[in-house]
Amino acid sequence: MTTGKPTPTIAQWIALLDFRDRYGRTWKDALWTKWGNGQDHYEPHAADLHAVRNHADFGPSWLHGLKPDLLQRQRERFTLTLAHRDDNTVRAEQEAVASALANDDGHKWADMTPEAQAPYTRKATLAMLALSNLRYQREQGR
Known part of the structure; x- marks a missing residue:
């Protein structure tokens, strides 16, 4: 609902x-x-x-x-604060974003093969990294 x-x-x-x-x-x-x-x-x-x-x-x-x-x-949903997160948290966030991207395209994450998941994982990684880098640059006053 x-x-x-x-x-x-x-x-x-x-x-x-x-x-x-x-x-x-x-x-x-x-x-x-x-x-x-x-x-x-x-x-x-x-x-x-x-x-x-x-x-x-x-x-x-x-x-x-x-x-x-x-x-x-919304930015905070996708931004990694690497200094405050462990690898498992980062992986979980990455998978959550990748899963949501796949779901947006009409695919069920749990039913997808690792090969089918790979493009969504890459997109999620790039999006989260880009947002993290922008946040870091802003914090540094660049």
Whole structure:
């Protein structure tokens, strides 16, 4: 049973976080402009940005109302704080993100072979590492 409002998928959150990190404090205006002129097609994660724009519950008006604290909570879901985590925790988080990405594509993680899981594990690792690196750079004032 699902309750509450629909939320973007993990891949869509990652696309939004990546876009925000690349465009800075005016990222919403940049995304609205790209959505309006079709330039979002050339962005990394273009399909996920399109999906947010075209979803009945999201789009430009949803983006306008998106609060920074909600986006930050989503970032914290995917960001590794390696200094404070052990390897088992990191692996568990990686598997959780990979599983969610697979589920977003309509696959059941438990039923997948290791070979079928591998691309999702790579995506999860890259996404989590990229977000961790951005967080570290921001903490270092870069």
